Amino acid sequence: MNKLFALLMLLCTGCTMYMPPANKVSLMPTPDKRSIKLSGMDYLVLQDIGRDSSGAAWQSLMPVYKMPADTDLKNYQPVQPGTYAIKDSAVVFTPDTPFAAGQTYFLRYYKFDAASKPTDFITGHNKLGSLHYTDLIFKQ
Helix, strand or coil, rough: CCCHHHHHHHHHHHHHCCCCCCCCHHHHECCCCCCCCEEECCCHHHHHHHHCCCCHHHHHCCEEECCCCCCCHHHHCCCCCCCEEEEECCCEEECCCCCCCCCEEEEEEEECCCCCCHHHHHHHCCCCCCCCCEEEEEEE
């Protein structure tokens, strides 16, 4: 009985190992208001993605969209084309065409650097194969 209890405790301890908290990201316009700056990402992840010289990784991980009048249609909007650059430990997005004054946009930030525990899948907080993201809304 003591061996069974010890095994159970060992299994529970393994499932609750410490994971560092996910970084808190923030979005703000650049001083010239032509670009937006996403800061608060893990530096190592930022540098790893930055090695992709084509820029395709940036657009798949943090695309920018125009906010439609009917917000139920957010998932069906075309991606706002533009360029991504790393500056001062942040990602700066500059659209190909300037942001329209008064138009609301959103950046869909996929939480690829969020810490997850194995118990999150067991308790239903995370679903296997599901995408976790946050929509960061901004207006120019």
